[in-house]
């Protein structure tokens with residue numbers, strides 16, 4: 001067993017950290033919350049130059065042939081700096097399924113543009129029921145000639161307002177099992193008519209959108225994977241995406257723990273640092289153990305994916321734990337900060353305001369506990 | 380990053396499972412702290428100690444010259460996990476020859492002490508069974524506050540005082556005893572020494588203390604003018620505290636894997652029980668089982684991380700304390716949630732585990748009755764959290 005990153009991975013981690021330290025201070029985060037686009041196009045270009053978007057792509061698509069652990073390192077650091085960017089929606093939610101399910105033509109056409117930062121992508125999955133159950137995929141795709149017509153609405157679609165392409169999860173037929181009859185479409189926003197995008201006013205101003213489809217025409221060639229087998233694609237996205245979302249949350253929780261611990265050493269009340277009071281020490285000790293436990297659970301789940309034997313059990317364990325730990329760490333952290341933790345100037349609130357987006361992305365705690373129970377029952 | 384075991388470890392795991400199948404009665408489920416209570420349980424535990432010794436497992440990480448087989452920390456982790464899981468009794472040689480008397484002697488003991496005691500512990504014989512005399516009525520968490528005195532007279536020391544909560548003292552041949560040798564030292568940590576005391580010595584009295592569930596686990600031990608040879612002093616006089624702090628870290632390092640193994644078994648038994656009784660249909664029970672599974676797997680990773688750190692040659696600092704607290708939390712959850720799953724059947728007397736009303740051989744409610752005590756032993760959670768704060772988070776000391 002080896003709990004350490006390899007030398008190359010450590011170099012990657014350091015370089016990502018140095019970049020974000022410089023490019024993404026918290027004032028930048030605050031500024032981007034108010035920005036209409038919600039990300040910094042110059043920074044995005046630099047990220048592409050650093051070859052982050054194509055980190056796991058083969059060379060022929062402009063990638064650097066890294067592995068899943070490299071991607072996890074990126075996600076963890078982005079979570080640590082709460083980088084506002086369409087990286088997750090483009091690379092994790094969209095490019096990974098294209099890489100896995102796309103045909104040769106689709107990969108050649110789309111992946112190089114993702115790798116060089118020219119295009120922004122996102123995934124339109126959730127609907128008004130706001131869950132990840134197959135039965136809740138209701139947006140209709142009806143065949144018409146050489147195309148399908150999309151009709152319906154999607155919710156909480158990250159960065160749809162600036163996206164070039166969407167992956168849309170739609171129902172192409174009604175079957176006995178809700179998992180059947182689902183199809184994933186690649187939709188080109190610029191060339192489509194009938195799409196309306198509206199940014200939802202979320203607490204983190206993190207640019208999640210409602211996307212409405214009014215008889216939007218999508219050519220048959222834009223089906224990703226097989227018609228009717230779209231739920232496989234969704235499951236694949238959930239599997240990989242969950243672990244990377246967990247890595248982001250881990251990075252966030254680690255940052256909150258560190259800033260709180262630092263604060264507890266500096267803040268003096270009753271003539272001594274508040275970190276010398278046991279009430280504070282024990283809370284911090286609990287937060288510390290929480291974050292370390294989460295770390296190794298996430299690493300284990302990621303490692304399993306990396307060696308080609310993903311474990312749904314471990315993946316769901318990691319997400320259920322991440323949901324609870326990220327929230328608990330933020331709340332404990334704010335309390336230890338006292339009133340200053342309640343202000344816009346202090347960084348900790350920025351993390352807290354992101355807990356719910358992360359918790360409900362790719363399955364809430366109940367969803368994942370249900371999956372764990374199913375695995376236990378089967379064991 | 381790599382989270383799989385090597386072939387050697389996997390082979391050992393298989394061997395231990397076969398051993399457990401062959402040597403333990405069918406359907407065997409252990410309860411923590413149970414083996415030293417009743418005579419027949421103790422006799423069975425000692426018979427297994429002997430067999431573990433014959434396999435070279437009892438003290439596997441010790442060098443061969445002292446009766447070990449020089450196993451790696453990873454092999455030891457597997458052994459601890461599996462013995463916890465299958466409830467293999469007799470792995471400790473009391474409290475505890477294997478876990479810290481042996482390793483401490485290797486670090487600080489004289490040649491004579493090593494040659495005499497290490498092979499005795501490794502043999503799995505009753506003469507290798509130890510108890511640990513640290514706590515006293517006025518020295519629990521504040522262990523350095525002990526009063527028991529040892530005074531040098533010629534080539535002997537004369538010991539007077541009282542120890543309490545001494546587990547397995549009624550089963551032990553030897554006591555690993557902390558005493559005061561320099562009452563005038565400027566700091567109370569600088570006055571402590573460790574002695575090897577033969578429990579058969581004149582002046583040693585052992586009085587049982589029975590816990591609320593009816594087990595005889597710990598005792599009071601009185602020392603009245605007990606004479607021990609000066610050669611039984613371990614390491615340097617008045618350096619006892621520092622020696623013990625180092626060896627305590629090792630003790631706690633073995634706690635994680637064994638605790639994980641034990642907890643995983645309870646979880647697996649509860650899952651099986653839930654399946655057999657159609658409890659998986661209930662949403663709240665599904666959630667409870669999922670919750671426990673997450674925590675048990677987290678415990679496995681934390682415990683392994685500590686061993687990984689040690690395997691690189693780094694001294695664990697706060698990690699064993701973290702793992703101790705975590706084990707207590709997991710056991711609390713398993714006990715509370717487990718008894719909720721068993722319902723009214725969980726109110727059984729742990730001394731009647733064979734009763735026909737007991738489910739899962741009473742191991743779930745036994746954990747429930749015992750976990751508060753287990754969590755106090757070997758350092759309370761509050762004390763362990765102080766250590767995490769001091770060494771893991773570098774917070775200023777509170778006292």
Ligand SMILES: Cc1cc2nc3c(=O)[nH]c(=O)nc-3n(C[C@H](O)[C@H](O)[C@H](O)COP(=O)(O)OP(=O)(O)OC[C@H]3O[C@@H](n4cnc5c(N)ncnc54)[C@H](O)[C@@H]3O)c2cc1C
Pocket residue numbers: 267269270274277279280335336337338339340342
């Ligand atoms: C919404 C809001 C409205 C407020 N309105 C007013 C107002 O109208 N007028 C006004 O005067 N003030 C007001 N306050 C200030 C409030 O009274 C203080 O925030 C509060 O007393 C805590 O002080 P602090 O923020 O400086 O935190 P600190 O005292 O620095 O505490 C930081 C952390 O250390 C802990 N801590 C401190 N000392 C100890 C100790 N001895 N033992 C254990 N833990 C300790 C605290 O519990 C906390 O977790 C307001 C605060 C808020 C959040």
Ligand SMILES: Cc1cc2nc3c(=O)[nH]c(=O)nc-3n(C[C@H](O)[C@H](O)[C@H](O)COP(=O)(O)OP(=O)(O)OC[C@H]3O[C@@H](n4cnc5c(N)ncnc54)[C@H](O)[C@@H]3O)c2cc1C
Pocket residue numbers: 278474510511512513514515518519520521543544545546547596597752753755756757758759760761762765778
């Ligand atoms: C089952 C069992 C087996 C045992 N076996 C042995 C044995 O074999 N040999 C042996 O020597 N001892 C043994 N002990 C004793 C054990 O080590 C002590 O019980 C333990 O160290 C706590 O001491 P105490 O019971 O005196 O509690 P106290 O130290 O009086 O503590 C009471 C409470 O105060 C809290 N507290 C104390 N100090 C602090 C502090 N600084 N900060 C915050 N909270 C604090 C504690 O956490 C606890 O909650 C055993 C105990 C048990 C329960």
